[in-house]
Amino acid sequence: MEIAGDGVIVSANTAAHRLFGYDNGELLSRQVRVVLPDTGAPDTPLGVLAKLIAAPNDNTAEAVGLRKNDTEFPVEIVMTKVAAKDGDVFVCQMRDISRRQLSESMDAVLHTTLRRVLRGQTHEQFCAYICDKIVDLLGCPLVWIGTKENDGRIRVCAASGKLSAGFPQKPIRWDDLTETFGPTGYAVRTKQTCIVELEGDKIIDSDGRAHTRQIIVFPLLSHNGIEGVLEIHSRLGRLDQGTIQRLESFSLRIAMAMQIAADQQSLRLQRAAMASAANAIFITDAEGNILWINKAFSRLSGYREDEVLNHRISILKSGVQNDAFYKEMWDTINSGKVWRGELVERHKFGSLYTVEQTITPIMDGNTRLSHFVAVHDDVTARKNAEGRIMHLANYDQLTGLPNRRLFHDQLTVIMRRAKSRGTKVALIFADLTNFNRINDTLGHSAGDKLLKVIAERLSKMVSPKDFVARIGGDEFAIISEDLTGMEAAAMLARNMIETILSPVMLENNEINVGACVGISIYPDDDEDPDKLVNFADMALHTAVRSAPNSYFFFSQEMNEETEDRLALERDLRKALIQNEFALFFQPQLDLKTGKIKAFEALIRWFHPTRGMVSPMRFIPIAEDTGLIIPLGDWVLKEALRYLNVWDDMGLPKISVAVNLSAVQFQQEDLAAGIEKVLLEKNIAPERLELELTESVVMQDARKADNILSRLSRVGIKLAIDDFGTGYSSLSYLKRFEVDRLKIDQSFVRDMTNNYDDAEIAHAIINLGHTLGLEIVSEGVETKEQLELLRQQGCDIIQGYFISKPMPADEVPAFLKKAETTVY
Known part of the structure; x- marks a missing residue:
């Protein structure tokens, strides 16, 4: 116009x-x-x-x-x-734009549905909500959702609309091929949308056009197959193709919600079983078919999970109990009462064992029996006797530590576990010096007491994850898994030597012994347990020959690496004093506005002789030594100082993101300290964002929840960095007071060529938006990646496509140029 x-x-x-x-x-x-x-x-x-x-x-x-x-x-x-x-x-x-608003309304319904599912609502509850909302949006006379049952039925979960009263008038089936009019069965069998037009029920609209009313059945497809159907009866005429396509997408998300709800129900059952006892546990349906077992069940019975699932529990019958015994047991259970009793069962390989069994019935929402939880406690004398024999065979009778036999077995297990995790293991041998002199001068009784004291000290010195053993007369060993680096192994060796060097009082005599230590590393030295033991022994002998109370790594290269790390640690302490650090800034682009929204502050170390040292190299050292605390304080104050500088230049009011390490995050006065710096620098809290990796916040989720809440109350923005590379409990994630999720660049790098990466990124974006969070994608290097992320609904991007990290003095010019740049 x-x-x-x-x-x-x-x-x-x-x-x-x-x-x-x-x-x-x-x-x-x-x-x-x-x-x-x-x-x-x-x-x-x-x-x-x-x-x-x-x-x-x-x-x-x-x-x-x-x-x-x-x-x-x-x-x-x-x-x-x-x-x-x-x-x-x-x-x-x-x-x-009414169609677009319809899409927005559908998205809102889906977001609310997912929240309801995560709160534990049943199919009937959240499906009723969905049906009501579709009726409100489209004015349909009838909308219903049903689930596909294995017996051929379609079970109606919810129905809404003016025609929903008394629906369905007769059972709906998906397996009846004789039906002349069966859109529901057709949609289920073909996994395709079925549209039926009611030719005898035409509607004339205000333009004089004739419309034919429709019944549209959408199959609810998930990765497990057909979950059920969504059926919609149109109001005035045909639904346009665009609306049908939106509803097809909508139905896929409903199926996902139904699958999530089913998974949650399964998890609740498992939690209920695990809460009953810590022994062997299994769950059956009302007919006694095994649905779930724990690992203790497999250890006790010898059966793997795939050998017992969907089998009757009678697979464990020994023939010792008669029919009358089992009748009394089942009568008690079927009456809804807990049954307790002693039972003899047969191991997979034929041996018999006795258990104290507790069987607890589980009721459904209608107080009908649906499942049983059984808890087994092995009480056989044979097992007790075997336990005593195993202890004698695997533990040193003098010190109580594992002996060489158990040490070798455990080393194999730990190395296998490290291989699956991709981690390292340190094997540390220690040989006491002057021990024979103690035996010769004070007698073997004194020597035995000394060994007990040293064994007790070593057990207290190590972390709970480390394994200590006595492998010879005066030799001890430590297996340390999840090794963070060579310095950690060296530190453990030094602590071991210092622990042994501490004086011991025996019979009013102060006894002093020392130790030499040899270290080998899996998988750097070898992946064979016997060779690793030999290498540690060789390193031990080298230490014995070299100097008292010394330690040696098996390879000279490892010694050089350790020394280099120690030198770097010394230089790091000097660098803080000599101001060798600088901040670089990488911009973050808001995809909705096309404006630069914030910068991430990144620390750089310009070493006087090494040149630029990678943060990947010096940050772990700073964390291990505690230097990350003063270093982190410097980064925060320096980043806020630059905000003031840029504000004074009249540049746009941007925010700054600062990374927070695990050590910093554990500080008791973290929130108060940051708030104090913000006041000193006169910076509004909402202009500061703290980034934490999901592994940091999930180390102690409850404590993290409290810390995040305190930071959020100050007004500071919070982001979960590298999201998708660790493990996040959704139950905690939705509680955390965070504002953003940052998609790790590993998913962005190949997303335009790798369907899986693109789908993972899209899923994280949808998840974040469902939880009310902004999504930031890191590592965006191409225009194609930017456009794909824009299509997927990503809020903010960061990466080389926008800019590499830049020195602070280049930021003003970049911001001025960015005001006229179209991305």
């Missing part, structure tokens, strides 16, 4: 007339406020266009249009001012 400056419609095409329900020519010479009224100022000739004219930098708006029949509808307006001979004319392009 063209509108003159006085609000009169000068011209309007056929589409504009149709949009507002007028015949061609009827709109001409009318005031535009007739079709685009401003409800706040109804007498304004230009209607809602007056607000657009008053905003010279904005030519697009969403408003409410008014049709000839007085019905309202949402409309998008794009206005262009054109200079004419008789004054300015305003050209408006308009489109009906």
Whole structure:
């Protein structure tokens, strides 16, 4: 439409007339406020266009249009001012956006549904909500959702609409091939949307067009197959293809919600079973078919999970108990009571064992028996005797430590575990010096007491994950798994030597012994347990020959690495004093506005002789030594100082993101300390964002929840960094007071070529939005990645495509250039 400056419609095409329900020519010479009224100022000739004219930098708006029949509808307006001979004319392009708003409404329904599912609602509860909302959105007379049952039935979970009373009037089946009219069965069997048109039920709309009402059945597809169906009866006529496509996508998300709800129900059953006892546990259905077992069950019975699932529990029958015994047991259980008793069962390989068994019935929502939980406690004398024999065979009788036999077995197990995790293991041998002199001068009794004291000290010295053993007369060994680096092994060796060096009082005599230590590393030295033992022994002998109370790694290369790390640690302490650090800044782009929203502050170390040292090299050392605390304080203060500098230059008010390490996060006064720095620098808390990896917050989720809440109350923004590379409990994630999730660059790097990476990124974006969080994607290097992330709904991007990390003095020029750059 063209509108003159006085609000009169000068011209309007056929589409504009149709949009507002007028015949061609009827709109001409009318005031535009007739079709685009401003409800706040109804007498304004230009209607809602007056607000657009008053905003010279904005030519697009969403408003409410008014049709000839007085019905309202949402409309998008794009206005262009054109200079004419008789004054300015305003050209408006308009489109009906009701379909887009339908999509937004559907998204809102899905988000609410997922929240309901995560709160533990049943299929019936959240499906009823979905049906009600579809009826509200489309005005349908009937909407219902049903689940596909294995016996051929479709079980109606929920129905809504004016025709829902008494629905269904007869059972609905998906396996009846004789039905002449069966859209539900067709949709289930073909896994395709089925549309049935009711030719005898036509509706004539206001334009005189005939519409045929429809029944549309959408299969609810998940990765497990068909979950059920969503059936919709149209109101006035056919649903347009766009709406049907949106509903097909909508139905996939419903199926996902149903699958999540089913998974949660399974998890609740397992939790209930585990809460009953810590022994062997299994769950059966009402008929006694095994549905779930724990690892203790496999150890006790000898059966693997795949050998017993969906089998009757009678697989364990020994034949010792008679039929009357089992009848009494089942009568008790079926009456809803707990049964306790002693039972002899048969191991997979034929041996018999005795258990104290507790069987607890589980009721469904209608107080009907649905499952049984059984807990077994092995009480056989044979097992007790075997336990005593095993202890004698595997433990040193003098010190109580594991002996060489158990040491070798455990080393194999730990190395196998390390291989699956991709971690390292340190094997540390220690040989006491001067021990023979103690035996010769004070006697073997004194020597035995000394060994007990040293064994006790070593057991207390190590972490719970380390394994200590006595492998010879005066030799001890430590197996340390999940090794963080060579320095950690060296530190453990030094602690071991210092522990042994501590004086021991025996019979009023102060006894001093020392130790030499040899170290080998898995998998660096070898992946064979016997070779690793030999290498540690060789390193031990080298230490014995070299100097008292010394330790040696098996390879010289490892010694050099350890020394280099120690040198780097010394240099790191000097660097803090000599101001060798600098901050670089990498911008973050808001995809909605196209503006630079924030910068991430990244520390760089310019070593006087090594040049630039990678943060990957020095940050772990700083964390291990505690230097990360003063280093982190410097980064925070320096980042905020630059915000003040840029504010004084009149640059846009941007935010800054600072990384927080695990050590910093554990500080008791973290929130108060950061708040103090913000006050000193006069920076609003919301302009500071703290980034933490998900592994940091999940180390102690409850404690993390408290710390995050305190930081959030200060007003600081919080982000989970490298999301997707660790493990996050959704139950905690939805409780955490965080504002953003940062998708790890490993998923972004190949997302335009790798379908799985793209889908993972999309899933994280949807998950974050469901939880009300902004999503930041790291490592964006190409235009194609940016566009794909924009399509997927990502909020913010960061990466080389926007800019590499830059020195602080380059930020002002970058910000000025970014104001005119289109991404």
